[in-house]
Amino acid sequence: MNDLYQEVILDHAQHPRNFGVLQSPTHTFREMNASCGDMVEFYLLVQDNKILEVKWRGVGCAISTASASIVSEMIQGLSLEEVRKLDAIHVMKRMGISTIAPTREKCLMIPIKAVKQLDMDAK
Amino acid sequence: MNTQLQNCRADFPILSREIHDQKPLVYLDSAATSQKPKVVLDAIQEYYQLHNANVHRGIHVLGDESTHIFHESRQRIAQFFGATENQLILTRNTTEALNLIAWGWALDHLSEKDVVITTEMEHHSNFVPWQEVCKRTGAKFEVVSVTQEGLLDLQDLSLKLHRKDGLRVKLVAVVHVSNAIGTRNPVELIAKMAHEVGAMVVIDGAQSAPHLPISFPSLGADVFAFSGHKMLGPMGIGGMIVSQHMLEQMNPVLFGGGMIDEVTTDLTTYADLPDRFIAGTPDVAGAVGLAKACAYLTHLNMNDVEQYDRELVVYTLEKISAVEHVKILGSLDSNKRVGSVAFLLDGVHAHDVAQVLDSEGVAVRSGHHCTMPLHRKFAWAASTRASFSVYSTKTDVDVLVSGLEKVKSVFNLG
Numbered sequence: 001m002n003d004l005y006q007e008v009i010l011d012h013a014q015h016p017r018n019f020g021v022l023q024s025p026t027h028t029f030r031e032m033n034a035s036c037g038d039m040v041e042f043y044l045l046v047q048d049n050k051i052l053e054v055k056w057r058g059v060g061c062a063i064s065t066a067s068a069s070i071v072s073e074m075i076q077g078l079s080l081e082e083v084r085k086l087d088a089i090h091v092m093k094r095m096g097i098s099t100i101a102p103t104r105e106k107c108l109m110i111p112i113k114a115v116k117q118l119d120m121d122a123k
Numbered sequence: 124m125n126t127q128l129q130n131c132r133a134d135f136p137i138l139s140r141e142i143h144d145q146k147p148l149v150y151l152d153s154a155a156t157s158q159k160p161k162v163v164l165d166a167i168q169e170y171y172q173l174h175n176a177n178v179h180r181g182i183h184v185l186g187d188e189s190t191h192i193f194h195e196s197r198q199r200i201a202q203f204f205g206a207t208e209n210q211l212i213l214t215r216n217t218t219e220a221l222n223l224i225a226w227g228w229a230l231d232h233l234s235e236k237d238v239v240i241t242t243e244m245e246h247h248s249n250f251v252p253w254q255e256v257c258k259r260t261g262a263k264f265e266v267v268s269v270t271q272e273g274l275l276d277l278q279d280l281s282l283k284l285h286r287k288d289g290l291r292v293k294l295v296a297v298v299h300v301s302n303a304i305g306t307r308n309p310v311e312l313i314a315k316m317a318h319e320v321g322a323m324v325v326i327d328g329a330q331s332a333p334h335l336p337i338s339f340p341s342l343g344a345d346v347f348a349f350s351g352h353k354m355l356g357p358m359g360i361g362g363m364i365v366s367q368h369m370l371e372q373m374n375p376v377l378f379g380g381g382m383i384d385e386v387t388t389d390l391t392t393y394a395d396l397p398d399r400f401i402a403g404t405p406d407v408a409g410a411v412g413l414a415k416a417c418a419y420l421t422h423l424n425m426n427d428v429e430q431y432d433r434e435l436v437v438y439t440l441e442k443i444s445a446v447e448h449v450k451i452l453g454s455l456d457s458n459k460r461v462g463s464v465a466f467l468l469d470g471v472h473a474h475d476v477a478q479v480l481d482s483e484g485v486a487v488r489s490g491h492h493c494t495m496p497l498h499r500k501f502a503w504a505a506s507t508r509a510s511f512s513v514y515s516t517k518t519d520v521d522v523l524v525s526g527l528e529k530v531k532s533v534f535n536l537g
Contacts, residue, residue, distance in 0.1 A: 005475075005478075005533055010533075014534075035490060035491075036473070036474055036490045036491070037491055037498065037505040038504075059504050060472060060504075061473075061474035062471075062472060062474075062475045062534075063475075065472075104474070104478070107474060
């Protein structure tokens with residue numbers, strides 16, 4: 001646990017970045033984890049294969065909130081090909097953790113799964 | 124409290140485990156599954172080491188022993204609930220038992236003219252099967268409200284039973300003790316109210332069987348379902364006690380070996396009640412383990428077990444309500460609760476509460492506890508639950524409370 005609640009995670013969980021909604025997004029993706037009541041919704045403005053703007057909102061635990069906040073920062077300015085490559089390892093690296101317990105994996109993955117819908121959308 | 128109960132902690136080998144750098148394990152997740160005493164583990168091993176053979180088949184020593192042991196186990200399990208072997212149907216768990224009623228009875232007895240009543244505080248296993256069987260038969264699915272205090276609204280139940288729309292209430296399915304908020308429902312009264320309009324009564328006893336003395340005849344219900352693993356027995360075995368009235372109206376759902384009388388290419392006739400509901404090789408070792416758990420609980424004395432649970436609930440309500448930023452879910456009246464105390468911590472998600480508590484060696488449950496309608500009604504995203512069994516102690520609760528202080532410090536809650 002002492003490894004899990006790193007300063008980065010707590011900072012993002014308590015001060016989530018890019019929290020809010022976009023007025024006219026080109027894409028809106030929602031992802032839920034019914035088993036714990038977590039929900040995130042991502043609003044993206046995509047132009048010429050590039051993510052110009054990102055906002056998100058949702059409810060969840062510190063891990064899913066921090067993950068969403070970090071993902072929202074990471075995908076800004078990325079192309080669809082780059083979003084395709086985004087995975088849990090990248091997010092965990094930014095969080096400063098090297099492993100995650102299987103019971104918390106879903107929390108970490110919800111925001112990643114949400115923005116990966118862009119990938120499916122594009123195919 | 125008697126001395127057996129007082130000293131029973133030593134009977135559970137797992138409780139001497141240390142976790143996270145030699146912190147003693149504080150197991151407060153018994154409502155999800157209880158730990159098992161050594162006598163139960165030994166009984167299962169002894170069955171496989173000395174007596175294993177299929178039941179009702181081989182004419183040989185092991186076959187005879189196994190058959191004898193299986194029947195003796197069934198008798199003991201039935202007796203624990205004040206019933207007889209021919210009223211017991213063994214299943215894998217409560218969920219399977221409730222589904223057996225849904226698909227073995229309700230499916231053939233419901234139409235558009237009928238109503239099934241359940242409640243907002245049900246576990247999904249006593250909610251979704253009825254919702255689904257109503258969808259397939261066209262019967263109306265009604266859900267009784269829960270009051271702000273976390274109790275069943277009996278006035279609402281009465282209104283739904285005594286209908287003005289000409290529909291008949293065929294079944295009332297209600298939980299004895301809520302797994303999420305601990306509410307103990309007056310099931311004897313509910314059974315009486317439901318029987319007055321001719322409805323069958325199904326009780327989900329998963330959370331009451333581990334803590335309360337149960338006498339099936341005094342409940343007055345048609346079905347009482349339970350899970351072995353929540354009452355010190357192994358996982359994979361559970362069952363239900365069923366009234367003769369219900370048994371006679373049920374049809375088998377699983378077909379095959381063991382449940383037949385005579386099979387011809389034209390026609391198959393089925394075994395006597397209740398054997399026709401047990402198809403295939405049964406979990407004999409599971410039944411042996413559950414029977415041993417029943418014997419163990421009887422030895423501890425279920426009246427004392429109930430009394431001790433109340434002591435723990437009173438103590439927990441008192442200690443947790445003194446923690447700032449904590450809101451207790453359900454009734455604050457300990458006479459109306461059994462087995463667990465769930466709560467919210469302001470501004471910290473239940474998963475994070477559980478994770479920090481785990482680092483202190485405390486195992487609790489976080490989430491919606493398979494009661495999404497209840498959580499949605501009160502707009503709880505998720506809650507944290509501490510739940511007890513015979514081996515739980517006030518010291519466990521003290522460690523939980525100091526763990527909550529740590530949660531607050533990690534998340535900067537004053």
